[in-house]
Amino acid sequence: MHNKANGIETETEGGVFPELSRGIIDDRVAWREESSNGITQAGIGRNNLQTNLIRGEHFFDRNLNLGSVFGLQRIFDASGDASKKEVFEDGALEISYNKNYLSSLKNIHAPKFNLWGGMSFNLPGSVSATVSATKSSTGEVVDLGSTTLNLDQNSFYVNLKDQLEASDSLLDRRSTWNIDVDIDATYANGLNINLEDFSENITMIDALDVGSGYRGDVSANTFTYNNVSWADSFDTGRIYRGRGGTDTLVLDDISKSDILEFNGSSVNQLGQSAAGGAALGEQAFYGGTVFDVLNLNNGDELYLQGIETISCEDGDIRIRANMSDSTKEQWNLQAMDVSGAWRFNRGSSDVVMVSLDSGIGDIAGNADDIDDEIDHVVNKTSKNTCALAKDRDHGHHSMSVMGARHDSQGIAGIAPGSQMWAYQVWDPGFHGAIEDAKADRESHERLVFQNGASWSLEGRWGPSGNTDSITEEQMMESLAETEDYGFFSVAAGNDWSRDGVSTYNLAHFQTDFGNIASVGAVQFTATDEIDNITNVTDTQIAGYSNQGDDLTLSAPTDSRAVNGDGDIRDFGGTSCANPNVAGVAALVWSENTSLSGSDVRDLLTYSAMDLGAAGRDDAFGHGMVNAEAAVRRSHALAENYELASFYTNDQFLA
Structure with missing residues (x-):
């Protein structure tokens, strides 16, 4: 059965936990007084x-x-897990x-x-x-x-x-x-x-966490826990890390009654978090991030990331966020573990996704020129009157990938709870649009810029018809001022180049600024349906996607998008990959607005799923973005910075 609340369609299944407020643990939160930062939370629950x-x-x-x-x-x-005196290595x-x-x-x-006079201290x-x-x-x-x-x-x-x-x-x-x-x-x-x-x-x-039995990849994975295996019978800890796809933990010979707690609550107490999915409860701080904690009656303790379903002998327990039938067809959401990130948030009004693209198209016979899915977009410039629909719809498609609110039949954007501003970038130019967004920004707001449009002219930073007005130095000065509150996700370009990313947009600035990411395009080569959810079984970097040592990371292309007339199609190119990253960045920042723009890029790159050659490579960069892993790190830094910062952004376990 499907339900609809606040514009987000939900689903109910036999394995969904009963409704319960996330605030169930409010009376069990330990607080610490921090001299520099007021009151912060020391350990959840x-x-x-x-x-x-x-x-x-x-x-x-x-x-x-x-x-x-x-x-x-x-x-x-x-x-902060249930076993107070047992510590994972x-x-x-x-x-x-x-x-x-x-x-x-x-x-x-x-x-x-x-002192003189008999005084002392x-x-x-x-x-x-x-x-x-x-x-x-x-x-x-x-x-x-x-x-x-x-x-x-x-x-x-x-x-x-x-x-x-x-x-x-x-x-x-x-x-x-x-x-x-x-x-x-x-x-x-x-x-x-x-x-x-x-x-x-x-x-x-010595918690087991290595090998194929404990770590997944970008496709769907099944992990099996067996408490009678001779290899596992001398320890009481496991760390399972799903990495993209709908990952399942199978508890062999274990029924629901054999589960002592999940995140500090019994199975029949667990409810849905405000963002959807199993309540976060008492997440365990470990390795610079947070994990779900599954405690079994036999004393074993399992740490989980990226796991959507726990399969017991007497049925499944779904912990991922709610997904409608149409959402389940969006392969990009599964590949990036977006439903896991949605358990933490679906965006916030503190984060503005700024589209530096073709803006909103002026569609003949369409009074609104914008689909209801993204009617929360604030248009900052004149509408795009280009006769070619593919150019007129480009910005609309990008914004729907980032933030479509989902009306049950359409598509779900990655961060529908965040604000969106649209710029038809050729009017003010890149420089003018960025300066305008900076001026309109409230002090508490964080700006996630999505840049899929490019400019083929020299002097491209200024407005159309006045191409010599803005120099490269002025452009760099403008970008430098955004480091604390801005992050840029920029298309690497579709030029089939192996010598570096595009120089006709902001992508090449990733080398100069820590808050700018150039994004390549990942295609699926095969898919499989698991529980009616589209999962990829193999991927490749798109042949047209620019590559080189200045490629930051990569993200799905060919993702479902909607235009101003409500038509849904697959949106392609690195133009689609970069709004996927921008949407994930909005989730990361919505979880923790104290991060800088460079922090956001760090979290995205160092939690990305390695593809291609081991480690960073020129084809995929640091790999494909993983929403849940990045948001979990962001959450850990927000909830207990001192403990989470034992690991730096390039060290934390994800």
């Missing part, structure tokens, strides 16, 4: 009761380990302390500095924690470093990347480590006073 309970610690001697006396625990897996720890207690002790023990000092780990089975000691504590907060993090190994042997993929914390105050005169010592055990887990 984590109970941090020990932070409050140890406020009574000042009644006891400073060296008393309250955890050993009252059973309180202060050293946890920082991921390369994870992180969160260690709690009582900021008021430590501040009081620091002041009590502070040396006095005496405490010497300034700082409080730091030194952390070490001892492996229970071997006695191996690892120094985990020291950190200066922020006494405006009640906890700090320790990055375990490349620090503690989980495996004791080939057949024992778990190990116990004793974590020792030594907290000292150091004063301006060099005096060092111990304020507190405590230690607790944690278990490191």
Whole structure:
């Protein structure tokens, strides 16, 4: 059955979770006070009761380990998943302390500095924690470093990347480590006073995440979990990463009743998020990004990205966002994992998608000249009166790929919740259109520019008929001013060139500016239907798509688009690939507006799916854009920047 709300068509299936507000976890969110950024969220849905309970610690001697006396625990897996004392290898720890207690002790023990006249004041000092780990089975000691504590907060993090190994042997993929914390105050005169010592055990887990059984590709994939396989029977962790297509995790011999929790809630409690799909709940922070967490009654813990369906012995559980029958035919959405990104958002009014293209066509006999799918477009220039429909419709097609709102029978754009502005770029020129958008932008708005049009004249940056008015230097100055709030997705060009991207639009500026991406076109060579959803089984770079060392990444072409008369067709060329990237960029920025334009490009390139030769290559660039992976990284940086930034944008797991 299909339902329609807020212009978005939804579907109901037997495996869809019952309706439940995403706010179900609001009473279980731990907050941290950040001195520079106000209040930020430390861990989604984590109970941090020990932070409050140890406020009574000042009644006891400073060296008393309250955890050993009252059973309180202060050293946890920082991921925020259900197993607080079990840490995936390369994870992180969160260690709690009582900021008021430590501040009081620091002041009590502070040396006095005496002034003339008998006046005195405490010497300034700082409080730091030194952390070490001892492996229970071997006695191996690892120094985990020291950190200066922020006494405006009640906890700090320790990055375990490349620090503690989980495996004791080939057949024992778990190990116990004793974590020792030594907290000292150091004063301006060099005096060092111990304020507190405590230690607790944690278990490191060597979570399996390598090989074809755990990582997917751009096509649909099926992963199988089997808890009786001899190879998997000595660990309790798995990391499954789907990469494009409708990916399914099959739980062999597991029924729904064998699932303890999904993202912190039982299966019969889970509902739909506001954006659609399974509620995000308690996402696990790991490797600089966030994962869905599936906890089984047998103790196994599974981290998931890019998984649309969990298949149990007694039926399927769909976690992807809602898709209508017409949406299921849009191969570009499946290939880029857009339905997974939609669980987080479908765009926002804080992000404006700016089309530097052929604008809105002036269609004879059509009073509106624009289809209802994109009637939220604000036209900023005169309409395009070109007699050739393919040129007149070009900008309309691009904008529908980015943001069509979907009326059940038409198409779904990637970020329908974002604003759109249309420029018929030959009137003001590239420079004039960009300057106009910059002037119209509100301070909180982020601009995602889509550039599919090109200019074959020298002096092409100025308006038509006045081609010498804007120099290359002026154009570059205009672009440089957008780095904090602008991102450009630009067609690489359709010139069959292997020597670089087009010089007749903004694509070649990707070399000069970190917030500009040149985009090549990926075609499908075969498809398959899975649950009535069109999935690609193979892809290739389009022969006409310009290639070279200045190609940033690639995206689907031949995507469904709509013109001003409501006619739906396949829109081709790199002209189609670049609005696909622009739509994904709008989702990334809608999740986290604190990102810069260069950050957005980083997230898109380093989460892209590798195609062609291993690593970056001149045909595909960094690979094909993956919406869910990029949005998950954006989400992690927004929710807990300190923890997520243990990994840089070119390191995070995606």
